[in-house]
Amino acid sequence: MFDIIAGSSMGAVNAAILVDNVIHPRDENADNAKIWKDAVDALENFYLQISKRGGNTNPMWWFDNVFLKNSTFENFWLYWEYLKTFYSTQAELFFDSPFTFDKKTVKEFIANSPFFDKFYFGLFPDTWGVPASKELAQKYYSYLFSSFWGSPGVLGSAMIQPDMKFLDPFYFTHVFARFNNTPLVETMQKFCNTPLKIKTEESNEKIHPRLLIISVDVEDITTPVVFDSFANNKPRNDKKNGDFSWYSDYGPDSNDDPKFRIDYENGIEMKHIEASMATPLRYEYPKFPVTNLEENIVEERTFWDEAFLANTPLRQVMHAHREYWKYKDEDSIHDLDIFIVNLYPSVKHGVPTSPDAIHDRQVDITFHDRTKFQDHVDKIRNNYIDALQKLIPADGIQDSETSIIEKTLLKDRFKLGRVVYVERKETSGNTLFVKAFDFSPNTIHKLKEEGEVTAEEAFVKCTNEYQESI
Numbered sequence: 001m002f003d004i005i006a007g008s009s010m011g012a013v014n015a016a017i018l019v020d021n022v023i024h025p026r027d028e029n030a031d032n033a034k035i036w037k038d039a040v041d042a043l044e045n046f047y048l049q050i051s052k053r054g055g056n057t058n059p060m061w062w063f064d065n066v067f068l069k070n071s072t073f074e075n076f077w078l079y080w081e082y083l084k085t086f087y088s089t090q091a092e093l094f095f096d097s098p099f100t101f102d103k104k105t106v107k108e109f110i111a112n113s114p115f116f117d118k119f120y121f122g123l124f125p126d127t128w129g130v131p132a133s134k135e136l137a138q139k140y141y142s143y144l145f146s147s148f149w150g151s152p153g154v155l156g157s158a159m160i161q162p163d164m165k166f167l168d169p170f171y172f173t174h175v176f177a178r179f180n181n182t183p184l185v186e187t188m189q190k191f192c193n194t195p196l197k198i199k200t201e202e203s204n205e206k207i208h209p210r211l212l213i214i215s216v217d218v219e220d221i222t223t224p225v226v227f228d229s230f231a232n233n234k235p236r237n238d239k240k241n242g243d244f245s246w247y248s249d250y251g252p253d254s255n256d257d258p259k260f261r262i263d264y265e266n267g268i269e270m271k272h273i274e275a276s277m278a279t280p281l282r283y284e285y286p287k288f289p290v291t292n293l294e295e296n297i298v299e300e301r302t303f304w305d306e307a308f309l310a311n312t313p314l315r316q317v318m319h320a321h322r323e324y325w326k327y328k329d330e331d332s333i334h335d336l337d338i339f340i341v342n343l344y345p346s347v348k349h350g351v352p353t354s355p356d357a358i359h360d361r362q363v364d365i366t367f368h369d370r371t372k373f374q375d376h377v378d379k380i381r382n383n384y385i386d387a388l389q390k391l392i393p394a395d396g397i398q399d400s401e402t403s404i405i406e407k408t409l410l411k412d413r414f415k416l417g418r419v420v421y422v423e424r425k426e427t428s429g430n431t432l433f434v435k436a437f438d439f440s441p442n443t444i445h446k447l448k449e450e451g452e453v454t455a456e457e458a459f460v461k462c463t464n465e466y467q468e469s470i
Contacts, residue, residue, distance in 0.1 A: 001036050003336070006212035006317050008224075009307040010436075011341070012276035013188060016268070017043045019211040019229070020192040023200075044448070046191045051444035054152030061152075063145045064440055068138045081131045127353065133430065135442070140356075140432055142440040147177060151439045153187040156180035159283055178283040185270060192270075198229045199246060199267020212320055213268055214306040214313045215275040218285070220251045220260065224306050226316050227264065227272040233327045249293075260301070261291045275303040307367055312340050314371040318378075322414065337417040342369040345426050359433035369423065378416045418466065422458040425450070 007015035021039035030038065053061040067073060107124065110116045121127045132140065150157040158177040189196070198211050211229040225248055232247050246265055249258030264272065275286040290301045310316060317338070325333035344367040352358045432438060 001032070002209045002339075004208075004210045004212060004317055004321065006214065006313050006320075008214035008276050008311060008313055009279075009305045010277060010343070011307075011311075012213045012273050013046075013184070014043060015211060016196065016198070016213065016273050017046055017188065017191050019209050020196060020198055022209060023198060024193050042191045046187065047444050047448065049187055049190065050151070050153045050439050051441040052152070053441060058152050059149045060142075060146055063149075064142055064442075068142060073138075074134055077132075077134045077137050085131075136430060136432070139438055139440060139443055140434075142443075143432065143434045143438045146437070146439075150179075150183070151437070152183065154181070154184045154439050155437070156183060177281065179279075179281050180283055181274075181277065184277070185274060188270070188273070196270040196273070197266050197268070200230050210320075211268055212313070212317060213272050213276050214310060214316055215272070215278075215303045216306040216309050217250065217260070217290075218302045218304050220301075221309060223250045223252060224309050224313065224316055225250045225262065225275075225303065226313075226320055227262075227268050227275075228320060228324075229268050230320075230324055232324075234323065235327070257293075259292065259294055261293055262288050263291070276306055278303060279305045310370075311344065311367045312342055312369045312371050314338060314340065318416075333414050335415045335417050338419045339422065340369060340371060340419065341422045343424050344368045345424055348426060356433045357431075360431050360435070363433060363436075369421070371419075372421075418462055420458050420462045422451075422455050425454060 005015045005019050007013070018039045021042045022035055025035045026038055027034065053064055055061055056065075107120075110120050110123065146155070147158045156179060158179060161176045161178050163176065200210065213227040215225045215227065217225055227248060228246070232245060234249075236245070236247075245263070246267055247261050247263045249261050251259035271286060271288075275288070278285050285302045285304065287300050287302050289298050291298050306313070318336070321336060322333065344364050346364075346368045348361065348364065352361045
């Protein structure tokens with residue numbers, strides 16, 4: 001169904017579960033359609049397992065299913081919404097009074113005053129931001145409580161790291177919480193072969209899908225690091241031509257030669273998934289022995305979540321596809337249709353005002369999909385390739401000077417076909433800054449439902465555009 005599945009961060013977890021269940025089907029006699037359906041079911045069950053919150057023996061289960069759904073909590077939140085509206089109304093009546101100054105003048109006076117500016121946002125209700133809905137408040141407090149007790153099956157409880165760098169006695173004003181994501185690894189292992197090892201050798205290299213897991217070297221952020229389930233058949237000085245080996249080059253220098261190489265002869269393992277989902281908030285970062293090709297030494301280097309560099313790794317997929325067939329059989333390279341699943345919306349309406357909404361928008365800007373420009377560039381490149389191919393005579397180019405077209409411009413090239421975007425949609429005032437860490441049951445359930453609708457819309461749009469094109 002898919003030739004390549006790639007992901008970073010939580011996308012790496014999703015990709016690994018899908019690929020492992022396709023390559024190692026639970027039912028050996030199942031046909032292809034059944035194998036893929038079982039893989040999707042395994043991924044869905046993974047999230048259902050997380051949403052159980054550890055059952056009623058875990059504090060988070062009681063908090064999510066009893067406290068947050070209690071009428072006392074719901075009534076309090078509705079009452080707070082009423083108070084904010086009442087205060088806003090009274091404030092507007094005050095400024096509309098003929099005995100008060102113009103509201104804009106008062107605001108500017110307070111904002112520019114060294115004595116009163118600290119109270120600026122508290123004095124004007126219109127700067128407070130829109131009160132959250134009861135449902136959003138439930139999501140927020142579920143996350144807040146999980147930062148103490150952890151998210152069962154995903155994260156351990158928060159570990160507070162004091163700011164000893166400056167001996168700041170008020171470090172609590174900028175608390176830095178670190179987390180242990182070992183529970184996530186343990187949950188994954190229930191839905192993957194244990195230990196997880198995904199590799200494809202010459203004898204069965206056409207077994208799909210190919211898995212690409214993306215991470216980044218903390219000390220060299222020039223290029224992402226791609227862990228590949230396909231053997232790398234690029235010639236090496238320390239290997240005989242034709243020998244299969246699993247390794248990744250990264251960090252190109254000024255001559256576009258790689259600076260580092262990571263060997264992983266067992267293929268992609270759980271530790272590589274951990275490297276891709278190791279956020280800066282993790283208490284302990286994954287490390288790998290890396291060969292420094294410039295100095296010819298092996299050193300230990302640290303890896304982080306690659307979402308900061310390429311959350312939707314289209315460029316890495318294209319590069320890996322071209323490089324593999326370039327050294328394998330350049331005449332067999334095939335075109336690709338691309339399906340991009342993006343968890344961070346690129347379009348949101350309204351200007352955020354509350355701290356949480358501002359931070360949430362900042363996160364969306366940081367992690368949103370940046371592949372549309374790449375898609376645009378590749379479509380232009382496709383047009384050039386088509387034009388060049390039409391200019392080539394049926395018997396090929398005989399002139400040695402003009403054969404450069406075939407040797408450079410057309411060599412190892414493939415075209416992008418359809419590029420389908422499945423993008424998460426959010427409405428204004430219905431999202432959280434910490435949404436990436438919200439694994440509450442209601443959130444998991446709603447994301448599943450919304451994801452199915454969004455995917456269906458994307459496929460309908462894709463089908464309609466394809467039919468129009470023909």
